Amino acid sequence: MSAQVKHFPRQVAAIQPVFEFLEEFFRERGIRPASLFNASLVVEELFTNLVRHTVGGHHEITVSLADEDGELVIKFTDRNVEPWDPTKAPPFDPAQPLESRPLGGMGLHLVRNLAQSFTYEYHEGNSVTTVRMRLSE
């Protein structure tokens, strides 16, 4: 089945309509809601990282959702930007003590832990970040 695609303003507050898009996709495709929490988490962490870290850019971020072979495929496309590869972000150490741990890096740490695959491509000014997640049966 084809992917569903939608464009969202490049701002943190736009995470609400992104969640609605994801929930609607789950409903329409009949995907069990058991996977929705982790899918929301991956979508939020990547979307907010793109909003905060990408330099330049179109005023919108494109989100594409597809389900293929029992996996949810989430793709973010950022146009006219400088390269920023979230898969290369420094690792986060969850064993660090509470008092001295940095607050940054947790979101992409969660993405790495929840995704089956997490890839990045850059071509002619366009950044494409793709995550594949296994859906609950």
Added chain:
Amino acid sequence: MTLKITRGDDDVLQLEGRFDAAQATQAKDVLWKLNKPTRIDMTNLEYISSAGIGIIVQATRRLREQGHELTFFGVNPSVRNVLRLTGLLQLLKIE
């Protein structure tokens, strides 16, 4: 759904709904101002992301610096998994 923060009994704060990046400012305004031992009721907290976790970490640090503790209860399995993945299950006081 957004995040609803309600004061319950004297030392209890209830978090309900979704604690995501869009709710961060509202949550900071409440959680960073705590100045006494407080119990956080997460029974109706449906969702939390790293933005919410970061605010909880900072609120806990601030209270510990004052010699007080932030205690969490009613944590659902999905929220508990986020705390586990970020290494916080052992570092926060969770009932």
